[in-house]
Amino acid sequence: MRENSTREQIITAADDLFYRQGFEQTTFADIAEAVGISRGNFYYHFKTKGEILEAVIKRRLANTQDMLDQWEAESSEPLERIRSFVRILIGNRGKIMRHGCPVGTLCAELAKLEHLQRDAANEVMTLFRNWLRRQFAALRHEADADVLAMHLLARSQGIALVANAYQEENFVDAEVEQLLDWLDACASQRTHAE
Amino acid sequence: MRENSTREQIITAADDLFYRQGFEQTTFADIAEAVGISRGNFYYHFKTKGEILEAVIKRRLANTQDMLDQWEAESSEPLERIRSFVRILIGNRGKIMRHGCPVGTLCAELAKLEHLQRDAANEVMTLFRNWLRRQFAALRHEADADVLAMHLLARSQGIALVANAYQEENFVDAEVEQLLDWLDACASQRTHAE
DNA sequence: CACTAATTAGGACGTTCGTCCTAACACCAA
DNA sequence: TTGGTGTTAGGACGAACGTCCTAATTAGTG
Numbered sequence: 001m002r003e004n005s006t007r008e009q010i011i012t013a014a015d016d017l018f019y020r021q022g023f024e025q026t027t028f029a030d031i032a033e034a035v036g037i038s039r040g041n042f043y044y045h046f047k048t049k050g051e052i053l054e055a056v057i058k059r060r061l062a063n064t065q066d067m068l069d070q071w072e073a074e075s076s077e078p079l080e081r082i083r084s085f086v087r088i089l090i091g092n093r094g095k096i097m098r099h100g101c102p103v104g105t106l107c108a109e110l111a112k113l114e115h116l117q118r119d120a121a122n123e124v125m126t127l128f129r130n131w132l133r134r135q136f137a138a139l140r141h142e143a144d145a146d147v148l149a150m151h152l153l154a155r156s157q158g159i160a161l162v163a164n165a166y167q168e169e170n171f172v173d174a175e176v177e178q179l180l181d182w183l184d185a186c187a188s189q190r191t192h193a194e
Numbered sequence: 195m196r197e198n199s200t201r202e203q204i205i206t207a208a209d210d211l212f213y214r215q216g217f218e219q220t221t222f223a224d225i226a227e228a229v230g231i232s233r234g235n236f237y238y239h240f241k242t243k244g245e246i247l248e249a250v251i252k253r254r255l256a257n258t259q260d261m262l263d264q265w266e267a268e269s270s271e272p273l274e275r276i277r278s279f280v281r282i283l284i285g286n287r288g289k290i291m292r293h294g295c296p297v298g299t300l301c302a303e304l305a306k307l308e309h310l311q312r313d314a315a316n317e318v319m320t321l322f323r324n325w326l327r328r329q330f331a332a333l334r335h336e337a338d339a340d341v342l343a344m345h346l347l348a349r350s351q352g353i354a355l356v357a358n359a360y361q362e363e364n365f366v367d368a369e370v371e372q373l374l375d376w377l378d379a380c381a382s383q384r385t386h387a388e
Numbered sequence: 389c390a391c392t393a394a395t396t397a398g399g400a401c402g403t404t405c406g407t408c409c410t411a412a413c414a415c416c417a418a
Numbered sequence: 419t420t421g422g423t424g425t426t427a428g429g430a431c432g433a434a435c436g437t438c439c440t441a442a443t444t445a446g447t448g
Contacts, residue, residue, distance in 0.1 A: 006395080022306040024218060027435065038397040043438060045395095100302060107359045108294060108302055112216040122359050150356060150365055151372070158352025162344060165301045165316050171344055178345070200425080221405065232427040237408060239425095 007045045007055075009035045015056045019102045022109050023053055050116060057120045060102070064124055068131045078138040079187045082152070085132065086179050089159060089172055097167045101160035103128070129153055139187055148186065155179055201239045201249075203229045209250045213296045216303050217247060244310060251314045254296070258318055262325045272332040273381045276346070279326065280373050283353060283366055291361045295354035297322070323347055333381055342380065349373055 013034035017026040028049070032039045046052045071084040089096065099105070103124050110118040132149035141148055159175045207228035211220040222243070226233045240246045265278040283290065293299070297318050304312040326343035335342055353369045 020306075022303075025307060028437090029435085038399095040398060040438085040440095041396050042436095047437085049436065100305065104355055105302055105306065108299055108355060109216070109306075111294065111358050112214075112299065112303075113219060125356075125359055147368060150360075151369065154352035154356040154369060155349065156352065157355045158348035158350065161298055161302060161351045161355060162319075162348040164305050165319055166344075174341060175345065175348060222407090223405085232429095234408085234410095234428060235426050236406095241407085243406065 006035070006037060006041070010037075010042070010045060010052065011055045011059055014052050015059060018053070018056055018106065020099050023106070023115075024109070024113065053117050054120065057106075057117060057124065060124050061127060064127050068127065078135040079183065082132065082135050082139075082183055083180065085128070085152070086156070086176060086183065089156060089176050089179075093163075093169065093172050096160050097163050097169070097172070100164040101157060104157045104160055105164075125153065136186075141186070152179070152183075155182075200229070200231060200235070204231075204236070204239060204246065205249045205253055208246050209253060212247070212250055212300065214293050217300070217309075218303070218307065247311050248314065251300075251311060251318065254318050255321060258321050262321065272329040273377065276326065276329050276333075276377055277374060279322070279346070280350070280370060280377065283350060283370050283373075287357075287363065287366050290354050291357050291363070291366070294358040295351060298351045298354055299358075319347065330380075335380070346373070346377075349376075 010031060013031050014026065017030055017034065021030070028039055028042055031052075032042070042052075046055070071081050074084070075081055103121075106121045107118075107125055110121045129146075129149050132152055133145045136145040136148040155175075156179075159172060159179075163172050204225060207225050208220065211224055211228065215224070222233050222236055225246075226236070236246075240249070265275050268278070269275055297315075300315045301312075301319055304315045309315075323340075323343050326346055327339045330342040331339040349369075350373075353366060353373075357366050
């Protein structure tokens, strides 16, 4: 159960390759080369390619949950917490322009394949959705918290997809600023309305 | 050069299958079965699978251009023209929930494959981008016409991607309404500012 | 050290796919 | 009818892939 076990290395390499090349496009040979092990060795750790995907999604779920927990720990202000979410578009700007959003691109690919793990991939997005919903609810937006969460999700996904297509840095920056403005308006609107 | 030639039928079937299953996931056998011809017959019309994709994108470019031209012909008001763009999210809501946006999903897939036709796929999106830019410019938003066009593109793509993941009709409707409100604010803001 | 279980390497196997060849068929002009 | 061109069917071919088996190696335990 050590951290750098072969199994963990396989998941790490697969996670990266699934993101950069997509699930279907990534072969056992690709992962084997990245880890530095034999191709036949896979069967001992994972019976099928789907099991590797399952493990990758499981790890992404855990990592995402950790990140969300950290954002909650770093600030008690829901507004600031949501800003942390928006800012990952800046922090990961380079990666997003090259390969898109890891969450969105995987959901999109598995949706087209009507893959068994489709629901599992969606769970990662749902993790963000529910977390954002709780933050908006804490912002006194109980009634439309889910609508706002979905809106922010969609805006982020749209930015990532278009950024991936055109690779224009300024676009991401400008959109993030608009998103932060929208967020401020969102917060103050409810504060003044009471 | 007749309309229902085998070549045209192949492009039609490939267009549909690429949309529903993705490019990589669609095989020659799939297309052959859909058209009702032999698998070996492809080589006479297209040398490679990439050539089929090329023809499909070419047709999509033409169809898109026709649609944009029609929107321009139907109304002389740029605001109303842009509304036509937004409303395709409603008109194609069912298809989008099932398979995503044809433009966005193809761009996303080819970006991951670093495919040769990647730029060609982006051209379809650019067709919308430039058309929207011209409409916003006509709305007295000359200075930020491209920024607004990109914003609308991203919003639309985000809605399509999230709708595809969650398949919630209400979400699409609510987002489209917000988009139309944003559009109205966009138009009146500039009108009142002069 | 000896023995057992865990782990790995290498490759076989069957399938699927894109590509390509060739013989046969259809249509049309002379 | 005859000849030629356009079109189609069927299958061959090699490569790539996921899967699976087995022998060899390593690590852990008494």
